[in-house]
Amino acid sequence: MEYVLILIGGLLGSSHCVGMCGGFALSIGSNSQSAMSNTGRQLVYSLGRIFTYAFLGAVAGFAGASLKNYAGTLINVSAFLSIAAGLLLVWQGLSIIGWVPGTETSTSGAPCLMGSFFRNFLLSSRSSDMLIAGILTGFLPCGLVYAFLALASATGNFLSGALVMTLFGLGTVPLMVLTGLSVSALSIGKRQQLFRAAAVVVILTGVLTVSRGVAFAASRQSSSPVPCPFCHTDTASESS
Amino acid sequence: MSDSSISRTLCDYCRLPIPRAWWSNSAPPSSREPQYCCLGCRVAAQITAERSPDQQSRALLTRLGIAIFLSMNVMVFTLALWSQDVYGFDLGDQATATLTDLFRYISLLFTIPVLFLLGQPLVVNAIQSTLQGRPSTDLLISVGILSAFGYSAVTVFRGEGHLYFEVVCMVLVLVTLGRWIEAVGRQKANASLDQLEELIPPVVQKLNDDTLVETARDEIQPGDLIRVFPGERIPLDGEVISGQAHVDQQILTGESELKGVDVGQAVYSGSLLLDHSLTLRVTAAPREDTLARMLEIVRQARLQKGRYARLADRVATLFFPLVVIIAVAATIWHGTQTGWELGLMSGLSVLLVSCPCALGLATPLAIWNAMSRATRAQVLFRNGDALEQLARIDTICFDKTGTLTTGETQLTSLIPTDATTTAELRQAAISLAEHSSHPLCRAILADESAPSISRLTLTDVAQIPGKGVSGRAEDSGESLLLGNQRWMHEQGVMIPSAFESQLQDNADDGLLVYVAQGQRLLGAMSFAEELRPETETVLSELRSQSLSLEVLTGDRQQRATSMANTLQIPVQGELLPDEKAKHVQQRQAQRHRVLMVGDGVNDAPALTAADVGLTFGGGTDLARDSAGICLLGNDLAVLPCLIDLSRQTMRTVRWNLFWAFGYNVGGIALAAAGQLNPVISAILMFGSSLFVITNSLRIPGFEDRSDAQERETSTRETTEERTATPTEESSSLETVTF
Numbered sequence: 011m012e013y014v015l016i017l018i019g020g021l022l023g024s025s026h027c028v029g030m031c032g033g034f035a036l037s038i039g040s041n042s043q044s045a046m047s048n049t050g051r052q053l054v055y056s057l058g059r060i061f062t063y064a065f066l067g068a069v070a071g072f073a074g075a076s077l078k079n080y081a082g083t084l085i086n087v088s089a090f091l092s093i094a095a096g097l098l099l100v101w102q103g104l105s106i107i108g109w110v111p112g113t114e115t116s117t118s119g120a121p122c123l124m125g126s127f128f129r130n131f132l133l134s135s136r137s138s139d140m141l142i143a144g145i146l147t148g149f150l151p152c153g154l155v156y157a158f159l160a161l162a163s164a165t166g167n168f169l170s171g172a173l174v175m176t177l178f179g180l181g182t183v184p185l186m187v188l189t190g191l192s193v194s195a196l197s198i199g200k201r202q203q204l205f206r207a208a209a210v211v212v213i214l215t216g217v218l219t220v221s222r223g224v225a226f227a228a229s230r231q232s233s234s235p236v237p238c239p240f241c242h243t244d245t246a247s248e249s250s
Numbered sequence: 251m252s253d254s255s256i257s258r259t260l261c262d263y264c265r266l267p268i269p270r271a272w273w274s275n276s277a278p279p280s281s282r283e284p285q286y287c288c289l290g291c292r293v294a295a296q297i298t299a300e301r302s303p304d305q306q307s308r309a310l311l312t313r314l315g316i317a318i319f320l321s322m323n324v325m326v327f328t329l330a331l332w333s334q335d336v337y338g339f340d341l342g343d344q345a346t347a348t349l350t351d352l353f354r355y356i357s358l359l360f361t362i363p364v365l366f367l368l369g370q371p372l373v374v375n376a377i378q379s380t381l382q383g384r385p386s387t388d389l390l391i392s393v394g395i396l397s398a399f400g401y402s403a404v405t406v407f408r409g410e411g412h413l414y415f416e417v418v419c420m421v422l423v424l425v426t427l428g429r430w431i432e433a434v435g436r437q438k439a440n441a442s443l444d445q446l447e448e449l450i451p452p453v454v455q456k457l458n459d460d461t462l463v464e465t466a467r468d469e470i471q472p473g474d475l476i477r478v479f480p481g482e483r484i485p486l487d488g489e490v491i492s493g494q495a496h497v498d499q500q501i502l503t504g505e506s507e508l509k510g511v512d513v514g515q516a517v518y519s520g521s522l523l524l525d526h527s528l529t530l531r532v533t534a535a536p537r538e539d540t541l542a543r544m545l546e547i548v549r550q551a552r553l554q555k556g557r558y559a560r561l562a563d564r565v566a567t568l569f570f571p572l573v574v575i576i577a578v579a580a581t582i583w584h585g586t587q588t589g590w591e592l593g594l595m596s597g598l599s600v601l602l603v604s605c606p607c608a609l610g611l612a613t614p615l616a617i618w619n620a621m622s623r624a625t626r627a628q629v630l631f632r633n634g635d636a637l638e639q640l641a642r643i644d645t646i647c648f649d650k651t652g653t654l655t656t657g658e659t660q661l662t663s664l665i666p667t668d669a670t671t672t673a674e675l676r677q678a679a680i681s682l683a684e685h686s687s688h689p690l691c692r693a694i695l696a697d698e699s700a701p702s703i704s705r706l707t708l709t710d711v712a713q714i715p716g717k718g719v720s721g722r723a724e725d726s727g728e729s730l731l732l733g734n735q736r737w738m739h740e741q742g743v744m745i746p747s748a749f750e751s752q753l754q755d756n757a758d759d760g761l762l763v764y765v766a767q768g769q770r771l772l773g774a775m776s777f778a779e780e781l782r783p784e785t786e787t788v789l790s791e792l793r794s795q796s797l798s799l800e801v802l803t804g805d806r807q808q809r810a811t812s813m814a815n816t817l818q819i820p821v822q823g824e825l826l827p828d829e830k831a832k833h834v835q836q837r838q839a840q841r842h843r844v845l846m847v848g849d850g851v852n853d854a855p856a857l858t859a860a861d862v863g864l865t866f867g868g869g870t871d872l873a874r875d876s877a878g879i880c881l882l883g884n885d886l887a888v889l890p891c892l893i894d895l896s897r898q899t900m901r902t903v904r905w906n907l908f909w910a911f912g913y914n915v916g917g918i919a920l921a922a923a924g925q926l927n928p929v930i931s932a933i934l935m936f937g938s939s940l941f942v943i944t945n946s947l948r949i950p951g952f953e954d955r956s957d958a959q960e961r962e963t964s965t966r967e968t969t970e971e972r973t974a975t976p977t978e979e980s981s982s983l984e985t986v987t988f
Contacts, residue, residue: 065325069329139315142315145315
């Protein structure tokens with residue numbers, strides 16, 4: 011269930027990515043002759059991005075695991091990370107709708123220094139350079155990526171972390187590729203609706219994660235089996 | 251700073267001097283090969299070269315990209331191995347062992363190319379700079395990385411022990427990226443100067459016996475004839491031999507007025523020729539022309555260090571040996587106490603976490619950036635010290651004429667005697683004024699309120715210096731006089747005392763000029779100096795920056811007082827140039843830091859005496875100025891922005907230095923204690939460089955003016971990447987015009 015949500019989160023959330031990184035996708039397309047080769051370039055580019063996301067997810071997952079290992083006796087790391095990740099997701103969801111003030115202005119300064127480095131790859135004609143461009147794009151600061159990375163760290167396992175981020179990355183592929191092909195199938199009104207849907211999914215993922223964190227925390231205190239947040243009443247009635 | 255520092259070899263990328271060998275005083279040997287001051291500049295220069303229009307080999311970039319990709323893989327496999335250490339795989343002993351072995355070999359396999367791709371340039375650069383007498387931590391980092399790789403490779407084949415492949419990869423990637431970003435930052439801070447330089451065409455059309463020959467600009471000698479075509483920049487100072495045209499000298503004077511030039515007139519390098527072609531006789535050798543001298547001043551300013559820069563410099567020279575000693579000590583201590591593995595890792599960590607960049611660049615980068623911005627706003631700083639001093643001033647002394655006023659005089663009123671009319675007075679004055687080029691006469695003619703008036707025909711017109719103009723009216727045969735009071739007395743013209751008192755009421759402060767017909771006084775005209783339109787706003791802005799202001803002038807006390815009343819600012823009148831300097835010194839004795847604003851000639855003593863001096867002036871008289879700051883733009887309005895800019899810059903510098911000291915002390919201590927993994931150290935170093943560089947490049951100031959332009963520049967950069975060659979002239983102009 012959760013992995014599906016992540017995939018959908020990526021899919022819909024990428025309507026937000028298009029605003030940020032759509033320009034990159036477009037410049038990749040600008041240098042190709044046919045729609046066919048363009049699609050290929052876009053896919054390779056996205057592959058690069060997913061690779062970086064998976065890498066970051068693995069690192070985050072490992073960091074979560076080591077944190078659990080080192081500090082597990084002091085605090086309930088799983089609960090703490092889940093709640094933090096969930097809150098971050100909710101925050102991102104809200105900012106997609108535009109309910110968080112001051113989130114419009116970001117992404118400037120440091121990335122600019124890297125910009126000149128970047129463009130060399132984006133405008134290249136070779137597909138190996140596309141892959142590298144994708145890999146580098148994956149490292150660009152992005153709130154949504156960070157929120158899902160927090161979720162990856164909350165899994166406390168480097169494989170699951172990588173999986174979370176891979177799914178997220180896969181989710182972002184369709185819209186980014188469409189953007190790269192300059193398919194303006196989405197009217198502004200549609201885009202708005204998509205934004206809102208994305209926000210709902212991201213918030214839902216966040217809420218789910220928070221509730222799981224709360225459940226972790228509760229389980230630690232009561233040392234009872236982990237209750238599922240959705241069927242909590244059922245288990246409660248059963249145990250009583 | 252001695253002159254020899256300027257003749258040092260410059261880095262071919264960031265255009266900064268390559269440091270000398272730290273044990274000898276000789277400059278690095280100059281050779282035909284491009285020289286770079288660090289790995290970053292080498293990388294950046296290659297990347298820039300690759301971006302040249304033909305886009306041939308992209309070797310370096312692709313190298314870096316592939317290395318990043320492989321390093322990420324190594325990191326993932328390392329994480330997998332670590333995870334297994336942390337909580338184990340559930341695959342059974344045999345399978346786990348096989349998997350572990352597989353991962354170890356894959357890591358080795360992926361690390362080898364990274365070592366070649368990025369390790370090779372690092373090692374080559376480290377060895378080269380060591381041979382040139384400038385050993386850097388790069389050498390020790392290379393040694394550390396190679397040992398880590400060797401140790402891990404042996405471990406793989408032995409099948410037991412720790413692997414450090416991820417250290418090798420991540421350190422190589424981060425060190426390369428870090429050095430590269432440093433270089434880009436340095437180059438960016440200097441960029442606008444180079445934009446100015448690029449304006450001058452490298453090739454000129456030399457006229458050899460009526461045929462045009464393309465000649466390199468550097469080979470032109472004074473006396474040569476060259477032809478310049480409309481739309482081009484004038485490449486060298488020269489005298490017009492033939493042709494008539496308009497030139498735009500904005501780059502030199504800041505005023506975008508078109509100036510007509512004609513045969514026999516001088517034109518200056520850097521001005522833009524607008525409409526017709528000109529033939530010039532070159533009057534100054536290349537590198538001695540106006541624009542080159544201006545650029546040279548800015549370039550020298552970059553190299554002359556201020557107080558903070560010297561402090562950072564001194565620390566940075568100590569820094570290198572100190573870091574090396576700590577690293578070696580940490581290696582030996584941990585090596586003997588715990589094991590050589592930890593020893594090597596902590597030694598490497600010390601080298602990596604130490605960020606000489608933050609120390610060495612924190613100050614100069616911020617200051618160069620500020621100076622570049624100022625240059626774009628037509629303000630030249632003679633050196634970094636001037637900028638540092640400007641940030642600390644609390645008192646400004648202004649000269650009056652030409653500084654707060656335009657230096658032009660204005661006719662303010664005509665006061666006829668009871669026996670004459672205004673029209674009569676004006677007619678006589680204008681008729682005489684027509685025959686003189688004296689500023690007051692020009693002011694009479696320029697008076698816009700005057701109705702058009704028929705002029706008297708004059709004979710025997712004479713101009714008597716220091717007195718006035720005289721002539722004889724043809725129809726009446728009477729003599730006409732226009733001049734000062736003393737001259738009127740000498741000529742026997744009576745000035746009734748009743749009229750004198752009337753003048754006192756009418757013209758309280760102005761200059762007075764009298765007009766007489768024969769022995770009869772027609773009346774007087776009063777003049778006033780015209781305030782610069784921006785003066786009042788500027789003064790009130792400066793006041794709100796909590797600066798105390800005063801005006802020092804050589805003018806009569808009476809006029810000084812009236813100005814004090816208009817501007818609400820203390821004015822000291824009747825001061826000789828030396829006395830102005832004394833006044834400035836008095837203020838300094840009262841522990842004030844004084845900025846003197848004045849013109850370069852009369853106020854030279856005061857400008858020199860002040861903590862900082864600021865003058866106006868075109869590029870032509872820059873070289874002889876005694877002031878630290880020069881407003882080429884002739885626009886007083888930039889002064890508040892300028893003070894803001896300098897204050898902000900020094901705030902950034904202090905914050906950068908504070909950060910750099912704190913970061914280095916803390917980081918090195920942790921690393922030496924063996925508490926920092928080299929990968930983390932490399933990430934920290936990268937972050938610290940990035941922080942210092944972005945901080946320095948992001949100094950606000952001139953914001954309101956250059957904001958739009960900044961955006962324009964950045965969009966231009968983007969389009970530049972896409973369109974291979976933008977029209978050079980138009981794009982460069984954007985950055986220079988204001």
